[in-house]
Amino acid sequence: EVQLVQSGGGLVQPGGSLRLSCAASEFIVSNYWMHWVRQVPGKGPVWVSRINKDGRRIDHADSVKGRFSTSRDNAKNMLYLQMNSLKVEDTAIYYCVRDFVGAEDHWGQGTLVTVSS
Amino acid sequence: QSVLTQPPSASGTPGQRVTISCSGSSSNIGRDSVNWYQQVPGKAPRLLIYTTNRRPSGVPDRFSGSKSGTSASLDIYGLQSEDEADYYCVAWDAGLNGYVFGSGTALIVV
Numbered sequence: 001e002v003q004l005v006q007s008g009g010g011l012v013q014p015g016g017s018l019r020l021s022c023a024a025s026e027f028i029v030s031n032y033w034m035h036w037v038r039q040v041p042g043k044g045p046v047w048v049s050r051i052n053k054d055g056r057r058i059d060h061a062d063s064v065k066g067r068f069s070t071s072r073d074n075a076k077n078m079l080y081l082q083m084n085s086l087k088v089e090d091t092a093i094y095y096c097v098r099d100f101v102g103a104e105d106h107w108g109q110g111t112l113v114t115v116s117s
Numbered sequence: 118q119s120v121l122t123q124p125p126s127a128s129g130t131p132g133q134r135v136t137i138s139c140s141g142s143s144s145n146i147g148r149d150s151v152n153w154y155q156q157v158p159g160k161a162p163r164l165l166i167y168t169t170n171r172r173p174s175g176v177p178d179r180f181s182g183s184k185s186g187t188s189a190s191l192d193i194y195g196l197q198s199e200d201e202a203d204y205y206c207v208a209w210d211a212g213l214n215g216y217v218f219g220s221g222t223a224l225i226v227v
Contacts, residue, residue: 044205107162
């Protein structure tokens with residue numbers, strides 16, 4: 001069964017850092033563009049970033065540009081989101097997504113990031 | 118405020134056809150395809166329609182997408198109680214260089 005298993009969420013103070021991980025199983029992550037999407041509970045989803053198959057093309061939403069970094073390790077079949085200078089408004093459930101808006105779209109279980117003092 | 122505008126809510130009775138609209142601009146829907154997600158509480162969004170009118174494997178053909186100019190629509194035929202959920206449109210925005218979601222529509226099956 002195709003799975004994206006996420007880890008790394010939790011509580012962090014404003015200005016702090018956190019790294020989210022997304023482990024893929026039963027498929028080869030290097031065959032897909034991978035994305036991060038976040039959602040404040042009770043609100044709509046918001047696209048955060050994407051990375052192409054070889055990791056050379058990366059795009060981030062303006063709201064996180066310069067603070068968040070997206071990377072992948074194809075050898076480990078992993079996707080990462082490094083989040084620095086975190087703000088209260090970054091509090092959300094973060095999802096890693098395979099082939100976002102594509103025929104093989106598949107979402108991880110989500111991980112909650114809470115930024116609070 | 119979302120870049121793509123949807124009605125906050127829609128409703129229908131079982132068996133009916135319901136249409137959910139999504140209004141954008143020339144930098145998103147007007148130049149690129151539209152996609153639609155369904156989300157029930159506590160779950161991750163589920164892709165219903167991609168590239169404006171294509172369905173991923175497993176999505177019933179009761180769901181249909183279309184677009185005209187800078188607007189798009191999701192049609193749900195033969196409404197079922199299990200269709201009660203939130204629906205979001207999504208498109209690439211060339212001006213923002215990123216994907217943008219619609220404001221979301223809560224579908225109620227009465």
